[in-house]
């Protein structure tokens with residue numbers, strides 16, 4: 096195994112996230128479809144638990160806050176929501192996340 100691969104394998108999550116570049120799209124590409132479903136029917140907050148970038152955060156009224164600027168565009172929240180209540184699109188105009196390779 097090469098030294099380069101070892102350094103990647105040993106990097107912490109925070110170190111890996113630091114290599115990701117974001118361009119703020121200016122408005123959220125994420126939302127909830129029906130806030131009342133989060134508030135009244137959802138007991139698990141899977142969107143909060145599954146997000147690797149701490150985008151979804153529990154709100155006091157039961158509707159999550161969304162720090163969309165940090166989104167890694169992995170789609171996990173979209174499929175984790177047991178109520179199919181996540182609005183998920185890519186950020187517009189090529190903004191959002193850029194990964195560096197090599």
Ligand code: SF4
Nearest residue numbers: 133137141142176180
């Ligand atoms: S998992 Fe779905 S229904 Fe539950 S809080 Fe998140 S978006 Fe709302």
Ligand code: SF4
Nearest residue numbers: 146166167169170172
């Ligand atoms: S797409 Fe991934 S990183 Fe973005 S909010 Fe959903 S779970 Fe979090």
